[in-house]
Amino acid sequence: MKWLKFFNLFSSSKKTPKQDKGLxxxxxxxxxxxxxxxLKEAGYKFKVVGPPPAVRKGCDLALEVLVVESLGCKNxxxxxxxxxxxxxxxxAEEELLQPVDLFKVVDFGDYFMVRAANMKISVEKKSGRIVxxxxxxxxxxxxxxxxxxxxxxxxxxxxxxxxxxxxxxALGLAFEEMQKRCLF
Amino acid sequence: xxxLAGTYPSLNCPLLTGVYELRGTNIFLKDFKLEIxxxxxxxxxxxxxxxxxLGLDAPYLCLAGDIGRGEGTHRVYSxxxxxxxxxxxxxxxxxxxxxxxxxxxxxxxxxxxxxxKPFLIADAGHMYAAKMSGLAGKYDLFTPDxxxxxxxxxxxxxxxxxxxxxxxxxxEERETLLKRSYAHNxxxxxxxxxxxxxxVVERGVIRSKIDAxxxxxxxxxxxxxxxxxxxxxxxxxxxxxxxxxxxxxxKVNRVAGAKTNPSPAxxxxxxxxxxxxxxxxxxxx
Numbered sequence: 241m242k243w244l245k246f247f248n249l250f251s252s253s254k255k256t257p258k259q260d261k262g263l264x265x266x267x268x269x270x271x272x273x274x275x276x277x278x279l280k281e282a283g284y285k286f287k288v289v290g291p292p293p294a295v296r297k298g299c300d301l302a303l304e305v306l307v308v309e310s311l312g313c314k315n316x317x318x319x320x321x322x323x324x325x326x327x328x329x330x331x332a333e334e335e336l337l338q339p340v341d342l343f344k345v346v347d348f349g350d351y352f353m354v355r356a357a358n359m360k361i362s363v364e365k366k367s368g369r370i371v372x373x374x375x376x377x378x379x380x381x382x383x384x385x386x387x388x389x390x391x392x393x394x395x396x397x398x399x400x401x402x403x404x405x406x407x408x409x410a411l412g413l414a415f416e417e418m419q420k421r422c423l424f
Numbered sequence: 425x426x427x428l429a430g431t432y433p434s435l436n437c438p439l440l441t442g443v444y445e446l447r448g449t450n451i452f453l454k455d456f457k458l459e460i461x462x463x464x465x466x467x468x469x470x471x472x473x474x475x476x477x478l479g480l481d482a483p484y485l486c487l488a489g490d491i492g493r494g495e496g497t498h499r500v501y502s503x504x505x506x507x508x509x510x511x512x513x514x515x516x517x518x519x520x521x522x523x524x525x526x527x528x529x530x531x532x533x534x535x536x537x538x539x540x541k542p543f544l545i546a547d548a549g550h551m552y553a554a555k556m557s558g559l560a561g562k563y564d565l566f567t568p569d570x571x572x573x574x575x576x577x578x579x580x581x582x583x584x585x586x587x588x589x590x591x592x593x594x595x596e597e598r599e600t601l602l603k604r605s606y607a608h609n610x611x612x613x614x615x616x617x618x619x620x621x622x623x624v625v626e627r628g629v630i631r632s633k634i635d636a637x638x639x640x641x642x643x644x645x646x647x648x649x650x651x652x653x654x655x656x657x658x659x660x661x662x663x664x665x666x667x668x669x670x671x672x673x674x675k676v677n678r679v680a681g682a683k684t685n686p687s688p689a690x691x692x693x694x695x696x697x698x699x700x701x702x703x704x705x706x707x708x709x
Contacts, residue, residue, distance in 0.1 A: 268493065290586045296525075296556075300582075337586035346643070351688040353644045358571040358584035362644040362688040371689035373462075374646035375571065377548030377584075379520050380492025382463035383433035385646055389691075404492030405522065406585040 262310050263336075264303045264317075264324040265291060270404045271322055272301040273412075277401075278320050279303065284313055288409075290337030292328070301406065304336065340410070343417045352421060356414035359407055361388070368392040368422050378405035393419050426483040426661040427511055427542075428471060428654075429504060429550075430464025430519035431496045437489030439499040441507075443482045446472050449693040453485060459693075464519045466647040466692050467547075470654030471517075473699045478662045484511065490522065497522040497549075505534045513542045517657040518550035519650070523583065528557040543660055546612070547653045555610045556582050563612035565666070567653045570595065570619045576611055577604035595620055602628055614666050616656060618649055622674035624667050631667045634674040637682040645681070647692025651699065652677045675706045 266272045272288070279286050284305060291302040305313050310327055317324060330336070340357040351371065353362040359381070362372040369392050373385035384399045393415075400412025432440075437456065444453040446469050451458045460469040464487050471483045486503060490496025500521060516535075528550075535541065545565045546554050554560050555576055568576060575584040577600075598617065605611040606628035617623040621635040642648050655676055659669035680702035684694050 270493070290582060293580075293582075296582050337580065337582070339585050340587055348641060348644065348688050351644065353688060355571075357587070358569075358575070360644060364689065372644050372646050372691075374644060374648070375569065377520065377523075377550075377552055377572070378492055379431040379433065379463075379490035379494075379497060379522050379549065381646075382431075382520060383491040385462050386433055389646075406583045408492055410585050 260307055261304050262307045262327055262329045263289070263291065264305065264310075264313070265295060265326045265328065266302070266322075266324055268404060269301050269406060269409060272303060273400055273403070273409065274320075275303055275317055275322050275324070278316060278322065279305070279313055282316055284309055286313075288339055290339070292336065295326075295328070301409065304330070343414065345417075345421065352418065354414045354418045354421065356417060357410040359411040359414050361411065361414045361418055363393060363418055363422060365422070368394065370396055373411065376407035376411065378407035380404045380408045381411070384408055384411055388415075393422055425481070425511055425513045426471065426475070426657060427486060427513040427516045428464065428468050428483050428519065428657065429486045429500050429516065429521065430467065430548075431490035431500065431521060432458055432465060432487050433463060433491055434489045435491060437487070437496070439486075439488040439496075439503055441486045441503060442484065444468065444472065444485050451485075460696060461691055461693050462647045463650060466650040466696060467517070467519055467654040467657070469696050470651040470699055471658040473696070474655055474658035474703060475661070477700050477703050478658070480658070480662055483658070483661075484513075492522065494522040494524065497524065498527065501527040501531055505530055508534050508538060512538070512540075515543045515545065515657060515661045517545040517547070517653060519653065520548045521550045521553070523549045523553035523556065525553055525557045528553040528559060532559055532562065545653065545657055545660070547649070552583055558609070560611055561609045561613075565614045565616065565656070565660070565670075566612040567616045567618065567649065567656065569649060570598065570617070573598065573601045573605065573615075573617055577601040577608075579604075579608040579610060598623065599630070602630070614670065616652070616670045616674065618652060624670040624674070626667055632671050634671060634678065637678050639678065639682050639686060641686045641688050641690065642678070642681045644688035645686060645690055645692060645695070648677065648681060648695065651680070651692065651696060655699070672706060676702045679706055
């Protein structure tokens with residue numbers, strides 16, 4: 241039934257020009273991260289946003305895409321074995337929450353610390369080695385810390401690719417900002 | 425009984441429950457050896473050290489492996505839902521658990537059926553879900569940092585990742601954030617707000633501020649929030665009045681950190697080793 245809704249949206253006569261965006265919902269944050277990667281590589285325009293309150297489960301992300309491109313996006317995702325749970329057309333009045341996108345950088349002398357939302361990563365300037373991960377509250381934070389600490393920014397996996405929650409996603413943003421600061 | 429509930433960052437860790445031991449930098453529970461270098465085990469190691477120091481029985485730990493997909497979290501919640509009545513906890517601390525509103529309600533119903541309501545402490549993911557489910561006001565103590573306080577203050581944010589406004593979480597905004605979080609019923613009765621100054625808050629009123637010793641590097645060290653939650657949990661269990669326990673915990677955490685002369689590369693297990701010494705020192709001061 242959910243997929244029916246996905247296809248029906250293209251025949252909706254009530255759609256106004258303002259309702260030109262829709263949301264792909266997924267079972268978990270890991271799937272959103274995988275979908276984001278696929279859509280980005282294919283050149284689709286999309287935004288990572290918070291789902292509307294009625295469909296939130298607790299620690300979730302959604303992808304906002306143009307309605308006209310949603311079928312192409314969906315087909316591509318299915319081809320990559322990523323199956324969205326649902327597609328919702330956005331109400332023109334719907335206020336979607338935007339992820340925090342500002343970074344704070346603290347210079348500790350021999351170390352930099354970058355904070356994105358509630359996550360912080362610290363790196364030794366000289367070696368580029370990740371020395372600490374702090375903040376956050378989801379269970380992948382300690383897991384990601386165990387994967388990252390002791391590795392250099394070049395060696396370490398991107399937390400966005402091995403994390404599963406919004407905290408993991410935020411840590412990924414901090415990690416990428418730190419890479420820009422230290423590697424380029 | 426002091427019950428600590430959380431997760432361990434490994435897929436190979438089953439549901440583990442019971443009283444545990446601390447040897448060196450490891451916790452031993454059943455046949456499992458767990459590192460205390462971050463997360464719930466850092467909290468548990470700290471709470472155990474404080475309990476020993478104060479002559480109390482050891483805490484009861486309930487944790488399961490979870491790398492962020494929620495399997496371990498669900499095992500922990502399911503166990504607690506069934507076993508809480510038998511455990512009869514006086515204090516429960518919920519920690520690194522995947523935010524899940526449905527489980528939050530199920531667990532809360534189980535808590536409400538207990539003959540005596542335990543003192544409820546929530547930190548990390550469980551605190552996020554407590555706020556999101558509208559149950560924040562039922563908790564006795566939250567331990568947010570400034571970013572998490574901004575999240576509690578934003579009545580629409582389901583996670584700190586989406587917090588609107590207050591993005592830079594400046595220290596000077598704290599009072600506004602506190603007012604907003606209490607006004608929207610997104611705060612617990614007591615709050616221990618971590619920051620450059622730690623705030624001891626009761627029903628929206630700042631009772632005291634702890635700012636010494638001030639060691640900048642502690643902000644970068646993963647686990648300093650976990651040790652603080654472990655400290656305050658054990659001190660409340662020991663019978664200290666709640667604001668007194670919060671103040672003492674904040675001081676001990678800072679002193680333990682300072683004793684290691686830390687840099688941003690210091691690891692939390694080094695600080696944990698200093699907890700007993702710091703507790704003695706602060707208590708006797």
